[in-house]
Amino acid sequence: MFKQEGDKLLYLYDNEKVMVEAWGKDSLRVRVTHNSDFTENDWALLPQKSAEVEIEIVENAKANKDELLEMNLEEDKNYARISNGKITAIFNSAGVLTFKNQKGETLVQENWQRRKDDPSMSLEISGREMKAVEGENYRAVFRFKADDNEKIYGMGQYQHNYLNQKGCTLELAHRNSQASVPFMLSNKGYGFLWNNPAIGSVTFAKNGTEWLAKSTKQVDYWITAGDTPAEIEENYADVSGKVPMMPDYGMGFWQCKLRYRTQEEVMEVARKHKDLGLPMDVIVVDFFHWTQQGEYKFDPDCWPDPEAMIEELEEMGIKVMVSVWPTVDYRSENFAEMMEKGYLVRTERGVRVTMQMFGQEVFFDPTNPEARKFVWNKIKQNYWDKGVNIFWLDEAEPEYTEYDFDNYRYYLGSNLEVGNIYPVKYAKTFYDGMRAEGMENPLNLLRCAWAGSQRYGALVWSGDIDSTFNSLQRQLRAGLSMGIAGIPWVTTDIGGFQGANINDEDFKKLLIRWFEFGCFSPVFRLHGYRMPGSDFENDMISGIGKLGSGAENEVWSYGEKYFEIMKKYLFLRERIKPYIAEQMEAAHRDGTPVIRPLFYDFPDDQRSWDIDDQYLFGPDLLVAPVIEEEKYQRQVYLPEGAVWKNAWSEEEFKGGQVVTVKAELDTIPLFLKNDADLPIKE
Numbered sequence: 001m002f003k004q005e006g007d008k009l010l011y012l013y014d015n016e017k018v019m020v021e022a023w024g025k026d027s028l029r030v031r032v033t034h035n036s037d038f039t040e041n042d043w044a045l046l047p048q049k050s051a052e053v054e055i056e057i058v059e060n061a062k063a064n065k066d067e068l069l070e071m072n073l074e075e076d077k078n079y080a081r082i083s084n085g086k087i088t089a090i091f092n093s094a095g096v097l098t099f100k101n102q103k104g105e106t107l108v109q110e111n112w113q114r115r116k117d118d119p120s121m122s123l124e125i126s127g128r129e130m131k132a133v134e135g136e137n138y139r140a141v142f143r144f145k146a147d148d149n150e151k152i153y154g155m156g157q158y159q160h161n162y163l164n165q166k167g168c169t170l171e172l173a174h175r176n177s178q179a180s181v182p183f184m185l186s187n188k189g190y191g192f193l194w195n196n197p198a199i200g201s202v203t204f205a206k207n208g209t210e211w212l213a214k215s216t217k218q219v220d221y222w223i224t225a226g227d228t229p230a231e232i233e234e235n236y237a238d239v240s241g242k243v244p245m246m247p248d249y250g251m252g253f254w255q256c257k258l259r260y261r262t263q264e265e266v267m268e269v270a271r272k273h274k275d276l277g278l279p280m281d282v283i284v285v286d287f288f289h290w291t292q293q294g295e296y297k298f299d300p301d302c303w304p305d306p307e308a309m310i311e312e313l314e315e316m317g318i319k320v321m322v323s324v325w326p327t328v329d330y331r332s333e334n335f336a337e338m339m340e341k342g343y344l345v346r347t348e349r350g351v352r353v354t355m356q357m358f359g360q361e362v363f364f365d366p367t368n369p370e371a372r373k374f375v376w377n378k379i380k381q382n383y384w385d386k387g388v389n390i391f392w393l394d395e396a397e398p399e400y401t402e403y404d405f406d407n408y409r410y411y412l413g414s415n416l417e418v419g420n421i422y423p424v425k426y427a428k429t430f431y432d433g434m435r436a437e438g439m440e441n442p443l444n445l446l447r448c449a450w451a452g453s454q455r456y457g458a459l460v461w462s463g464d465i466d467s468t469f470n471s472l473q474r475q476l477r478a479g480l481s482m483g484i485a486g487i488p489w490v491t492t493d494i495g496g497f498q499g500a501n502i503n504d505e506d507f508k509k510l511l512i513r514w515f516e517f518g519c520f521s522p523v524f525r526l527h528g529y530r531m532p533g534s535d536f537e538n539d540m541i542s543g544i545g546k547l548g549s550g551a552e553n554e555v556w557s558y559g560e561k562y563f564e565i566m567k568k569y570l571f572l573r574e575r576i577k578p579y580i581a582e583q584m585e586a587a588h589r590d591g592t593p594v595i596r597p598l599f600y601d602f603p604d605d606q607r608s609w610d611i612d613d614q615y616l617f618g619p620d621l622l623v624a625p626v627i628e629e630e631k632y633q634r635q636v637y638l639p640e641g642a643v644w645k646n647a648w649s650e651e652e653f654k655g656g657q658v659v660t661v662k663a664e665l666d667t668i669p670l671f672l673k674n675d676a677d678l679p680i681k682e
Helices: 065-070 229-240 263-275 306-316 335-340 369-382 415-436 469-484 505-519 560-575 577-590 606-610
Strands: 002-005 008-013 016-022 027-033 053-058 079-084 087-091 097-101 106-109 128-134 137-144 152-157 169-172 179-186 190-194 200-205 208-216 219-225 253-255 282-285 319-324 327-329 360-363 390-393 408-410 444-446 458-461 524-526 615-617 621-623 633-638 643-646 652-654 657-662 670-673
Touching (some): 002 053, 016 128, 027 087, 027 128, 087 219, 106 190, 106 219, 128 208, 137 219, 169 179, 179 229, 179 469, 190 229, 208 415, 219 229, 229 577, 253 263, 263 282, 263 306, 327 335, 469 505, 505 560, 560 577, 652 657
Parallel strands (some): 253 524, 282 319, 319 390, 390 444, 444 458
Antiparallel strands (some): 002 008, 016 027, 027 219, 053 079, 079 087, 128 137, 137 208, 152 179, 169 200, 327 360, 633 657, 643 652
C-alpha cells in the first residue's frame, strides 16, 4: 500500500515500512524498518531543509508498456513516485525502488531476484532484507543492481591502492589507519550516503552492490543527483555539514616527531627553526606528556611551566598542539568518578579493559553528553586555560586492543549498532567546548572520522603507516577518497610513522618525495617514529611506562643535501598560502575537497576518471607526485579542456595528452591551468 503523509511517501506491506522524503537539494532520504515506527536519529544528516516535492500515487496504471517497463513496472499495476528537483524515486507495485535523474536515466535500482519480477528466477532474494538479531534490532542487507561501466569513488580511508572502489569489499568499521566514511560518488551522476553508524560492510561487485549493517533498528540512506561531481559534492555538504574556515596557522608547516619529552626540547627545536629563518606554524606536544592516561594534564616533572612555554612560542608565531587520548587508566585520579557516573565504554563480557598501553585502560564514552562535558572541563582546566587551543585527538577509532566489535557498548547502544559514530562524538566533545569558549573556527587533528565529522573541525590523518613507497601510494589515494567522502581536511605523517632509520639513504629519498607531496596537501605536517632510538628509550617516565622519543625528525636531521630540498618546499608553501586560503574558503563555503581527483574539475574528460596518481590542488594546480622509488621522470596526463604550463620549465601543453617530464629528487611535477599565476618558483 502506498500512502502520502505531508511531503513523505510511504510504502507499507506486512510489517515493513519504507519512507522516502526530500532532504536537501535534488536529494532524497530513505528509511526502512520492521518495527512499529522509525527512530529519530539523523546521524550524519543535518535537520531537513525545505524542498519542492512532487508525489504521485497511481492505481491501475494505463501507461505505454515500454514506459512501464522503463520504470520497472508491469501493465495495469499500481506505482508511486516522489520527485525533488533532479531526482525521482519510483516504487513499482511490489515495492521495488528505482532512482532516476531529471533526464529519465536510471541512476540505481534495488536488486530483487524473484520469480514474480523475472519468471526465469527461482532464487527469491530480497533487495531489502532485515532479519531479527535481538530486541528491535535487525541484521540488514540492502542490494542494488550493478552497472559494468560504473566507477565509484569516496568511502573514506582504506589502506589499499584503489581510488576507484568498484570491485572492492570494504569493512564499514574503523581501525588504526582505516576510517569508514560511507559516502560514494558515482560517475553515473549520483551520490549515496549509507547513513547508518552500525558495523558492517559494503561490496561493489560486478553482479551487484550489497550494503550490510550487522545490528540496526532501521536502514537509513540518502541519495542525490547532479550533473557534475562538484554539484553532487555540494549537495552532500549541504546536508552533512562543512568544515569551519581553516585558521591561518593551519595552512603553514607543522613540526612533530614521536614525542618531545620535555618543555626544553620543544623550545630548542622552535628556537632553532626561527634562528635559521624557517617557517613553522604549529609544534606538537605528543602523547605521554601527561601524569597518567585519563588525567588530561601536563606532567610537571617534564613540563614545569607550560604557560611560559606557550607564551614564548606564541611570540614566535607558533601554536602548541597537545595530544589527548580517550583512554582512562584504572590508576587515573578520574577513573572512579567516571566509572561511577557511566562515562566509560562498557564490555559485554570479560574484564572491563578496552586497551592496554602501559596499563589497563578503558575508553571514555563520547556518545554520552555528560561524559563529553566532564572531559572538556578537565581539558579546559589543564590545557585551555594555560593557552593550548589546538588538540591532537588520537586513538579516535577507538583502537581496541581486540577488535571484537560485539563486546563493547556505548551510551547510545551497542558498538555493533552505533560504533562508527565514535570519532564524530569525540570531535564534537572538543568542538563544542572550544566554541563555548569563543573560538570561531576550531581545528583539531584526529586519527579517524565518519560522515559529519567535518562540521566539528576534524582534520584527519591516516594513522600509523609504514615508511615505504607502497605506503605513500596508499596515502595519496586515501587522501583523495577522503575528500570525495566529504572530509576536505586530510594529512599524513610525512615520511610515514614507523620503520624508518634516519641514517638510511633510501629512507631519506622517500622522505623527500613525501615532503614534496606534503607541501601540496591540505595540511603540511612532518611526523614519525624514527630510529635508532634515543638514549632515553629505557627511561621510566613518571612511573607510567617506558617510552622514548625516537631519533630526531627535524628538517635539519637528515644532512645538508636533504635539508636544502626541504627548505625549498617550506618557503614554497609560504608563498602559495594566499592560494591555499582560497581553497580553504571553498571547502568552508561549498564543501569542495582541497585536493581532488582530475575528474572533479574535468568530468567530461573520460580518461580523467581513471587517473589515480595525480590530483588537483585547487582548480589551478595539477600535482603529479613521484610515488615510486628511484624514479626521476614520470608521465603526466593533462586533462582535456585546458592549456597546461609546466610550473618549473614554463613549457606549455594542450590538454588531452600524456607528457613525460623530468622529476629530479628536488622536483615534484606541477602544472598550472590556463593563465593561472602562482609563485611556484622564487
